[in-house]
Amino acid sequence: xxxxxxxxxxxxxxxxxxxxxxxxxxxxxxxxxxxxxxxxxxxxxxxxxxxxxxxxxxxxxxxxxxxxxxxxxxxxxxxxxxxxxxxxxxxxxxxxxxxxxxxxxxxxxxxxxxxxxxxxxxxxxxxxxxxxxxxxxxxxxxxxxxxxxxxxxxxxxxxxxxxxxxxxxxxxxxxxxxxxxxxxxxxxxxxxxxxxxxxxxxxxxxxxxxxxxxxxxxxxxxxxxxxxxxxxxxxxxxxxxxxxxxxxxxxxxxxxxxxxxxxxxxxxxxxxxxxxxxxxxxxxxxxxxxxxxxxxxxxxxxxxxxxxxxxxxxxxxxxxxxxxxxxxxxxxxxxxxxxxxxxxxxxxxxxxxxxxxxxxxxxxxxxxxxxxxxxxxxxxxxxxxxxxxxxxxxxxxxxxxxxxxxxxxxxxxxxxxxxxxxxxxxxxxxxxxxxxxxxxxxxxxxxxxxxxxxxxxxxxxxxxxxxxxxxxxxxxxxxxxxxxxxxxxxxxxxxxxxxxxxxxxxxxxxxxxxxxxxxxxxxxxxxxxxxxxxxxxxxxxxxxxxxxxxxxxxxxxxxxxxxxxxxxxxxxxxxxxxxxxxxxxxxxxxxxxxxxxxxxxxxxxxxxxxxxxxxxxxxxxxxxxxxxxxxxxxxxxxxxxxxxxxxxxxxxxxxxxxxxxxxxxxxxxxxxxxxxxxxx
Numbered sequence: 231x232x233x234x235x236x237x238x239x240x241x242x243x244x245x246x247x248x249x250x251x252x253x254x255x256x257x258x259x260x261x262x263x264x265x266x267x268x269x270x271x272x273x274x275x276x277x278x279x280x281x282x283x284x285x286x287x288x289x290x291x292x293x294x295x296x297x298x299x300x301x302x303x304x305x306x307x308x309x310x311x312x313x314x315x316x317x318x319x320x321x322x323x324x325x326x327x328x329x330x331x332x333x334x335x336x337x338x339x340x341x342x343x344x345x346x347x348x349x350x351x352x353x354x355x356x357x358x359x360x361x362x363x364x365x366x367x368x369x370x371x372x373x374x375x376x377x378x379x380x381x382x383x384x385x386x387x388x389x390x391x392x393x394x395x396x397x398x399x400x401x402x403x404x405x406x407x408x409x410x411x412x413x414x415x416x417x418x419x420x421x422x423x424x425x426x427x428x429x430x431x432x433x434x435x436x437x438x439x440x441x442x443x444x445x446x447x448x449x450x451x452x453x454x455x456x457x458x459x460x461x462x463x464x465x466x467x468x469x470x471x472x473x474x475x476x477x478x479x480x481x482x483x484x485x486x487x488x489x490x491x492x493x494x495x496x497x498x499x500x501x502x503x504x505x506x507x508x509x510x511x512x513x514x515x516x517x518x519x520x521x522x523x524x525x526x527x528x529x530x531x532x533x534x535x536x537x538x539x540x541x542x543x544x545x546x547x548x549x550x551x552x553x554x555x556x557x558x559x560x561x562x563x564x565x566x567x568x569x570x571x572x573x574x575x576x577x578x579x580x581x582x583x584x585x586x587x588x589x590x591x592x593x594x595x596x597x598x599x600x601x602x603x604x605x606x607x608x609x610x611x612x613x614x615x616x617x618x619x620x621x622x623x624x625x626x627x628x629x630x631x632x633x634x635x636x637x638x639x640x641x642x643x644x645x646x647x648x649x650x651x652x653x654x655x656x657x658x659x660x661x662x663x664x665x666x667x668x669x670x671x672x673x674x675x676x677x678x679x680x681x682x683x684x685x686x687x688x689x690x691x692x693x694x695x696x697x698x699x700x701x702x703x704x705x706x707x708x709x710x711x712x713x714x715x716x717x718x719x720x721x722x723x724x725x726x727x728x729x730x731x732x733x734x735x736x737x738x739x740x741x742x743x744x745x746x747x748x749x750x751x752x753x754x755x756x757x758x759x760x761x762x763x764x765x766x767x768x769x770x771x772x773x774x775x776x777x778x779x780x781x782x783x784x785x786x787x788x789x790x791x792x793x794x795x796x797x798x799x800x801x802x803x804x805x806x807x808x809x810x811x812x813x814x815x816x817x818x819x820x821x822x823x824x825x826x827x828x829x830x831x832x833x834x835x836x837x838x839x840x841x842x843x844x845x846x847x848x849x850x851x852x853x854x855x856x857x858x859x860x861x862x863x864x865x866x867x868x869x870x871x872x873x874x875x876x877x878x879x880x881x882x883x884x885x886x887x888x889x890x891x892x893x894x895x896x897x898x899x900x901x902x903x904x905x906x907x908x909x910x
Contacts, residue, residue: 264338267293267349267416268434269313269329285358287315289329289437292382292483294350295342298417307342309377311335314360326436339432341377345418351410352384352483353437356403389478389492390443394500394520403521407437408483442481442488443521445581446472448499448537450516452507453589456542462513462588465540469518472496473536476523488523488578496520524578528553530571541588548586556584633674634735635782637667648681649782665725669782670696670735677782686741686778686787688796688813695785696737698723703736710738711858712815712870717786740780740787741812742869744771745876746798746830748807752882760882766835769809770795774828778814787871789816795831815871818847832879832886841879841886849877849889 290312297305312335315327331337339347386406391398410416416433448470456462478492499518507514528536532550539546557574568575576582635649649669672694674684686693703721704710710721718738726733746769752760774796775789798809820826824844832841847867854860859870869875879886 264340267337286317287355288360289313289353289355291353295347297343298346307377308382349416353407384483385480387480392494393498404442405439406442407439409438410435441579444524444576445521447583448518449585451587452514453587459509460511470499470539476525479523526576527573529573530554633671635669665727683779683781688776693740694737695740696735699736709872717784719784739872742815743874744811746809747878749880762881764807768833769798770831772829772831775816787815789814815869817868
């Protein structure tokens with residue numbers, strides 16, 4: 231809060247500072263015999279518009295006198311003075327207040343070129359504000375003369391508070407007058423305008439004041455969904471905030487235009503009234519007020535947040551586009567001058583009133599400008615709705631059998647917090663300040679005890695995990711890229727606030743399918759003695775991690791529980807020798823020793839012939855067009871989720887003649903031939 235003495239006169243000191251003294255300009259005759267400069271004739275007057283009707287107001291003036299016929303800054307004399315505008319108990323905007331000067335503050339035509347004077351008057355005031363301090367009077371007497379010969383700046387610096395109260399509104403409500411200037415200067419007028427000299431009178435003028443600031447009033451009304459005790463309440467120590475408002479600048483009194491020097495968020499408005507309901511701590515309506523420098527622009531299509539407030543834990547925001555739409559109506563257009571097809575600029579002297587109805591599922595807004603000048607606008611809506619989910623797998627098929635989880639946090643970053651299952655409950659957004667990580671699973675019994683992950687194990691289960699994805703995260707026909715350090719984090723949309731839109735979840739196959747096909751086909755069809763009877767053969771994956779853990783937040787997979795071997799499951803009802811296993815995604819090379827490589831062991835039915843392929847990582851992919859992880863011509867050194875790897879082993883009595891590898895069904899990769907050794 232500014233002290234009155236500073237508020238009224240510190241700025242005036244900068245605006246009206248005297249320069250070099252001109253004692254020779256002082257008339258030798260006593261003031262009692264001089265002609266006083268008056269406003270409104272014998273009864274000095276000022277218009278009531280903008281001034282306090284209940285209390286007197288101090289008016290600080292700069293009077294500039296320029297000798298008739300002079301141009302530029304030639305023959306200029308300036309002074310400053312203070313008068314008091316009386317209260318007007320009639321409360322009539324068309325009436326006038328009487329201006330009274332103390333003797334030391336009265337100014338005279340005789341000291342300002344007399345009959346040759348042409349006077350301009352610039353004045354500022356804060357309605358209803360006066361002072362008993364002598365500081366202003368002392369500054370006015372700082373020189374030996376009340377007049378100066380140097381041209382002064384007609385500007386005043388002004389700043390409004392960012393936390394606004396009833397006191398700041400009253401103390402910072404700057405008004406100004408510049409109507410006595412230009413073609414409306416005060417002069418001496420001959421009784422007969424055709425005479426060159428003779429009897430006449432000096433003009434007297436009325437000071438017409440204008441509000442220098444823009445005012446914003448918010449009428450906040452309770453709508454549907456708020457009732458009972460402790461409802462429709464602002465968050466502690468908050469109310470409505472206004473973003474990026476002009477709060478500091480310089481007013482050119484001659485032109486009436488502002489130059490903005492600083493912008494800031496008005497963190498709280500003055501709560502002028504709060505109407506309570508019948509229950510304890512139940513509120514129905516609020517009226518809030520703030521004032522800022524003119525020049526704030528609201529633009530069509532601009533989604534930046536301009537107004538926000540939090541009630542009962544729900545945060546509501548209104549964008550620049552919504553503010554523009556509310557004001558872009560006929561009544562507003564008829565009352566403003568700075569409005570185009572795409573933006574509206576707040577103007578001085580206008581009180582922009584927004585009538586906002588807040589519902590649990592939205593906000594309705596109307597706007598008007600009143601008191602100083604009135605305007606109306608249309609409704610706007612914000613939504614807060616129940617949760618709607620649609621789940622797809624990576625092949626864009628709907629999934630009906632899934633479990634939905636969410637993690638609740640208080641920011642918009644992707645989170646690795648704990649996840650709660652919906653179960654049979656119907657979920658609603660608890661408020662629109664809270665954000666949610668949504669995840670889904672299929673074929674997962676439950677989460678681990680930390681509620682941040684779930685377990686997988688090698689076998690036949692098709693574990694699935696899903697999340698909402700960013701736009702264009704998946705390319706049709708191509709398996710999404712998996713990052714071994716961050717999982718699918720780069721594809722995830724992130725946390726979601728309250729929305730009425732359907733949340734589209736995409737689920738991923740989290741295991742790697744491995745298929746081994748056995749053949750025994752000599753290069754020479756006649757060399758049948760090289761064939762191996764594959765009936766009853768067993769296939770093992772050796773030196774493999776059996777188990778794994780999937781992080782709910784990102785889908786990152788960690789494998790564990792190293793096994794000597796795991797037996798694959800043979801397909802039945804087929805004449806081919808095909809073996810399958812879903813394995814936890816993992817690297818095929820853990821280190822440099824032989825024990826760090828995943829391999830294949832094949833045993834014939836007799837158990838006497840054992841075929842080894844020690845290092846599956848030696849197999850290269852000959853076709854990997856649908857994978858973003860495995861590349862054509864490169865070794866398959868990692869089994870990735872959502873990939874189906876098929877290895878074909880051609881076994882002869884002299885050993886394994888060749889190996890091919892391919893990715894089928896989910897992602898297709900074909901591997902080149904490799905030789906392995908035979909051990910009897």
